[in-house]
Amino acid sequence: MLGRGEGSVRLAGTIVEFDRVGLRYGTGGEVLRDLDFRLSEGGFYFLTGPSGAGKTSLLKLLYLAQRPTRGRMSLFGDELDHAPRDALPGYRRRIGVVFQDFRLIRHLSAFDNVALPLRIAGRAESEVEGPVREMLAWVGLADRASARPPTLSGGEQQRVAIARAVIAGPDLVIADEPTGNVDAAMAQRILHLLTAMNRLGTTVVVATHDLGLIAATPGAQLIRLENGALVDPTGALRHPPGAAPRAGGRST
Amino acid sequence: MKLLAVPEADRRLIPASGIKGPVPLLIAIMTFVMVVVAAAGLALGNTASVVKSGVENRYSIQIADGSAKASVAVAAARAAPGVARVEQVPPAELRRTLKRWLGPSGAEADLPLPVIVDVDLAPGADAATVAGRIERSVPGARFVAHRTSLAPLLEALQGLTMLAFGLVLLIALASSAAVILAARGALDTHRSTIEVMHGIGATDDQVATLFLRQIAIDSLIGGIAGAAMAGLILAAVLGGASFATSLAGSPPLGWEDAAILALLPLAVTLLATLVARGALLRALRDRL
Numbered sequence: 001m002l003g004r005g006e007g008s009v010r011l012a013g014t015i016v017e018f019d020r021v022g023l024r025y026g027t028g029g030e031v032l033r034d035l036d037f038r039l040s041e042g043g044f045y046f047l048t049g050p051s052g053a054g055k056t057s058l059l060k061l062l063y064l065a066q067r068p069t070r071g072r073m074s075l076f077g078d079e080l081d082h083a084p085r086d087a088l089p090g091y092r093r094r095i096g097v098v099f100q101d102f103r104l105i106r107h108l109s110a111f112d113n114v115a116l117p118l119r120i121a122g123r124a125e126s127e128v129e130g131p132v133r134e135m136l137a138w139v140g141l142a143d144r145a146s147a148r149p150p151t152l153s154g155g156e157q158q159r160v161a162i163a164r165a166v167i168a169g170p171d172l173v174i175a176d177e178p179t180g181n182v183d184a185a186m187a188q189r190i191l192h193l194l195t196a197m198n199r200l201g202t203t204v205v206v207a208t209h210d211l212g213l214i215a216a217t218p219g220a221q222l223i224r225l226e227n228g229a230l231v232d233p234t235g236a237l238r239h240p241p242g243a244a245p246r247a248g249g250r251s252t
Numbered sequence: 253m254k255l256l257a258v259p260e261a262d263r264r265l266i267p268a269s270g271i272k273g274p275v276p277l278l279i280a281i282m283t284f285v286m287v288v289v290a291a292a293g294l295a296l297g298n299t300a301s302v303v304k305s306g307v308e309n310r311y312s313i314q315i316a317d318g319s320a321k322a323s324v325a326v327a328a329a330r331a332a333p334g335v336a337r338v339e340q341v342p343p344a345e346l347r348r349t350l351k352r353w354l355g356p357s358g359a360e361a362d363l364p365l366p367v368i369v370d371v372d373l374a375p376g377a378d379a380a381t382v383a384g385r386i387e388r389s390v391p392g393a394r395f396v397a398h399r400t401s402l403a404p405l406l407e408a409l410q411g412l413t414m415l416a417f418g419l420v421l422l423i424a425l426a427s428s429a430a431v432i433l434a435a436r437g438a439l440d441t442h443r444s445t446i447e448v449m450h451g452i453g454a455t456d457d458q459v460a461t462l463f464l465r466q467i468a469i470d471s472l473i474g475g476i477a478g479a480a481m482a483g484l485i486l487a488a489v490l491g492g493a494s495f496a497t498s499l500a501g502s503p504p505l506g507w508e509d510a511a512i513l514a515l516l517p518l519a520v521t522l523l524a525t526l527v528a529r530g531a532l533l534r535a536l537r538d539r540l
Contacts, residue, residue: 065451085537086455093453103448107267119261120454128261164452 014077015041015172015203016062021071021081023057031057032228035071037237039205041171044198046214047207049225055207056100056176058225062205063097063174064088076171093121096165096202098175102157104149110136110160111145117168135163139193155182162190166197173197175206179213191216265449266442266462275434275467279474280481282427283520286420287482287513293416294512295490295504300409307398309336311379313369313386314394321390322367328389329369334377341368371395424523431467431524432531438463439535450539460532464525471524475517483513 016039023032032054039045047055060066061073064080073081075091083091096117104113115132119125136142139159149157158178165173175194179187191213198204205223206213214220224231313325322340329338346365357363373379383395399406439446446459490505505513 063451089450089453089455091453092451097451103444103451105265105445105448108264112261112264115261116449117452119259120449120452120458125259125261 013041014038015043015075017072017074018061018068019072019074021061021068021073023054023061023066024069030069030228032061032068032225035230037223037230037232039203041203042198042201043203044195044217044220045203045205045223046217046220047205047223047225048209048214049231051209053225054228055225057228058223059097059174059176059205059207062172063095064092093117093168094171096168096170096173098158098161098165098173098178100176100178100180102149102161104157104160104164106149109146109148110141110152110156113149113160114163114167116164121168131167135167139163140189155186158182158186158190159193162193166193166202170202172203172205175204177208177210178206179208179210184212187213188216262462263465265445266438266466275431275470276474276477278430278434279427279471279520279524280478282423282430283475283478283517284482285478286423286427286520287479287516288486289416289419289423290516291482291486291505291509291513293413293420294509296409296416297413298504298506298509300406300413303402303409304399304406307402309373309375309377310398311371311373311382312396312398313367313371313390314396315367315390315392317364317392321393322369325367325369325386325390325393328386329371329382332382332385334374335371335382336374336377337370337372339370341370424520427520428523428527431471431528435463435467435528435531436535438466439532446536446539456533456536459536460529463532464529467528468521468525471521472517475520479514479517486513 016037018035018037021032021035022030024030035058047058049055057066061068062075064075067073068081071081072079076094078091080088080091105116108116111132114135115128118128118131133142133145136145139162141156141159141163144152144156147156149160152160162175162178165175173194178190178194182190187210194204194206195217208214214222221237223237230237313329315321315325326338326340329335343365346368350363350365371382373382379395379397386393386395442463449459486505
């Protein structure tokens with residue numbers, strides 16, 4: 001396991017910790033700067049902000065597709081900003097990601113797409129079939145298991161992507177505009193899936209512009225970005241209360 | 253063989269190109285050339301060995317000034333320890349040889365002929381002792397090892413053998429370069445799949461193994477096809493090579509050589525797979 005930096009004290013129940021984190025691409029200016037926040041285990045968070053505020057860049061840091069260019073970043077209690085590359089797959093397996101563009105593998109069936117995290121984690125084939133069928137049924141796609149993504153509607157692809165993100169029981173689910181391509185009814189259904197995961201103890205971070213989605217999720221906490229910086233006037237994200245916010249619980 | 257045992261579900265991640273891709277054809281051509289050149293190298297090496305062992309214990313007594321001393325030289329040689337055979341080359345044979353080199357004037361009776369006596373020593377005999385006996389008995393006589401006379405030929409054969417093996421290495425390098433290009437091309441083709449796999453937590457080894465299986469199969473198919481084609485051509489060429497057999501005293505390629513040549517496709521497959529693995533892991537390391 002990776003060690004933590006000297007002088008750093010992990011708060012009990014903290015799953016993500018950013019300490020003055022900055023990110024720039026190449027030689028351009030910083031797209032994220034001085035991000036300083038903590039996310040509690042089992043929390044439900046909405047990441048909001050205008051287009052270009054840096055939401056997708058922050059998500060990339062969270063699902064380990066980018067490293068911060070400055071500052072310190074901890075995930076699951078381990079500092080990862082300078083972690084060796086070989087260590088990252090183990091952490092990625094604890095994170096489920098729903099990409100805005102789904103990123104399903106086009107030549108694989110819905111079943112194989114959903115089974116991918118289990119197979120990558122080394123599960124025996126006999127331990128894959130049951131959970132994947134169950135997950136496909138959970139997202140309402142039991143009869144579409146053998147369909148390939150190009151033959152699925154946008155909403156169906158979205159649900160396959162969600163099923164893939166949660167099949168391995170991740171500790172952290174990150175979703176980028178998960179309702180951006182679906183109608184209101186489907187958006188509601190997706191939100192139900194995410195809140196159900198959250199109730200089972202998974203920390204959920206959802207980037208969205210959809211105020212209706214936020215309003216429909218009492219108890220969720222907001223992370224607001226503007227121009228690459230965190231808007232946190234009360235300091236609630238830097239010093240979260242001991243109890244994690246749960247969707248469906250108390251209101252923000 | 254672990255590579256070939258990739259689970260069916262994992263195989264579906266990277267659709268197989270089958271034998272339609274460029275790798276099998278490239279490997280087939282490279283293996284064909286490699287086997288032919290390696291066969292030539294082995295044949296040259298075998299010929300050099302046969303020639304070398306044939307003259308290993310063979311010497312000549314050379315007396316430049318007349319035949320009067322021939323019988324003395326022959327007697328001295330026969331009396332020397334470790335001498336297995338002594339035989340004077342008949343003057344008529346020397347004249348025939350000279351005629352071939354000098355034309356009709358080589359056969360003229362007044363042309364002075366040297367005396368040449370062939371001497372075979374028993375294995376382990378001391379050539380210096382024999383030479384000393386002969387040179388004391390016949391002052392001016394030279395006791396010359398045949399291998400000294402054939403040294404330029406043997407060196408040329410050994411040089412050609414080394415050249416052939418150098419060419420085999422060069423072809424192996426070219427094959428490696430082709431496989432590296434193919435591996436990088438495969439990564440580019442399947443970039444989006446790899447990104448998804450990495451994002452879900454796949455290690456570089458897991459990703460590389462998916463591609464290596466296909467590369468190993470393609471290389472094996474190409475290697476066997478190329479080696480089979482080379483084998484047919486070599487069999488046709490060497491089957492009628494009575495000249496080579498008569499020159500060396502034995503077939504230019506033995507069963508051991510055939511086994512080495514037959515193993516070349518496997519060696520090419522192994523090399524291609526190892527090189528591809530290195531190239532894939534290096535390329536994957538450039539991504540987070």
